[in-house]
Amino acid sequence: MTLAPTILERLTRARGDLRMGVPVVLTGGGEAALVVAVEALTDARLATLRGFGVPVLAITSRRAETLKARAYDGDLARIALPADAAMGWLRALVDPKDDLRVPMKGPLQSLRDGPADLHRAAIALVKAAHLLPxxxxxxxxxxxxxxxxxALTLLTxxxxxxxxxxxxxMVDVVSAKVPLVASQAGRVHIFRPENGTEDHYAIEIGKPDRDLPVLARLHSACFTGDVLGSLKCDCGPQLRAALAQMGAEGAGVLLYLNQEGRGIGLANKMRAYSLQDQGFDTVEANHRLGFEDDERDFRIGADILRQMGFKSVRLMTNNPKKIAMMQGCGLIVTERVALHAGENPQNALYLRTKADKSGHLP
Structure with missing residues (x-):
């Protein structure tokens, strides 16, 4: 057995390196590149990078659309860095917080020759590190x-x-009884992905029969709503309402998935909130940041339910994408249980946007 890290371990290293501003080496297709996340890049390191060659900025097509830059590669744009470009210019290009104050960022030269495979992989890695894409x-x-x-991490x-x-x-790490307000017959399971990303939790109420459809809820972590009681969303009330209904029925499973901000991470979620303060809705804010409407992976929830022995669910959701993902992963959704809680004047636009643009059901 070798002591060398596996690809999963090197990917975990790479995410940490990118968050610290340390370059990662990517190779493939006969090419290689040093990769650094713009959010963590410094002027000193940028100057060092220039000593190796001509830097190119990779951004998603969503961000390119806001900047009116041509995305010749479809899902991304490769932008040539001017010789005098410093970090102030770069940050203004990738962080939309000052888009309205400084709307003109160009002229921007989009590259169209040669493959963009390394650039595409670089954006995927930066997203996985929960940084600006x-x-x-x-x-x-x-x-x-x-x-x-x-001593740089190398990936192909x-x-x-x-x-x-x-x-x-997923590894089922441990479970223990936790008496809850919703039910004293509560048990919390901790599931840990082998790829080194965040743990996920399953809150089991009572002793659900594995041979019957279980009342289940896939709840994405929301620090502001679940913990702080934010009025900008309906997450906290939905969490408590789901647990209360499971407690009233005597059985159920609530999966608490650590996919904050629809999978973009808490820092980027706060950036999206800042853009909402400027008048953009939740979908528009995500796009201006360079993300898709929803970056979550609901396969995680299906895998946990299967590991717990369930084959069918009564799914508490207003999101049809969750139903489709459950069914696509082999779980039978016998019923959609509507969940409505927490609507208030502060989140009315947010809820309407989810219905109009993300297809959420009444």
Missing amino acids: AAVLVPVSKALSLAADN LEEIGQTLSALSP
Whole structure:
């Protein structure tokens, strides 16, 4: 058995490196590049990167649309960095907080020649690190020696493609009884992905019969709503209403999935809130940041339910995407149980946007 880290372990390292502003080396298709997340990049490190070659900025097509930049590669745009571009210019380009104050960012030169595979992988890695989806890439040669000499994490496109899109196996770490307000017959299970990402939790009420459809709720973590009681969303009231209904029926499973802000992370969620203060709705804010409407992976919930022995569910949701994902993962959804709680004047636009733009059901 080798002591060398597996691809899962190197991906975990890469996420940590990117969050700290440390470059990662990507190789594939006969090319190699140094990759740094713009959010964590400094002027000093940018100057060092320029010593290796000409930097290119990779942004998603969503962000490119806001900037009126051409996304020749479909889902992303490669922007040539001017020779005098400093971090102030870069941050203004990728962080939309000052878009309305400084609307003109260009002219921007979008590249169209050559493959964009490394750039696409770089954006996927930065997203996985819960950073703004923008990366600077510098083409390099002798990638192996460069990584070894500088103690940098090296990843190949083949490894990333096979691993990032795959659902990580879940380990059932531990469970214990936790008496709850909703039910004294509560048990909390901790599930840990093998890829080193956040733990997820299953709150089991009573002793649901594994041979019958279980009343289940897939609830994405919402620090502001669940913990602080934010009025901007309906998450906290939905969480408590779901547990209360399970308690009243005597059985159920609430999956608490750590996919804050529809999968973009708490910091980016706060950036989206800041954009909402400027008049954008929740979907528009996500797009201006460079994200899709919803970046969550509901396969996680299906996998946990299967590990717990369930084959069918009565799913508490207003989101048809959750139903489709459950069914696509082999779980039978025998009933959709509507869940309405927490509407107030502060979140009326948010709820209307979810219905109009994300297809949420009444």
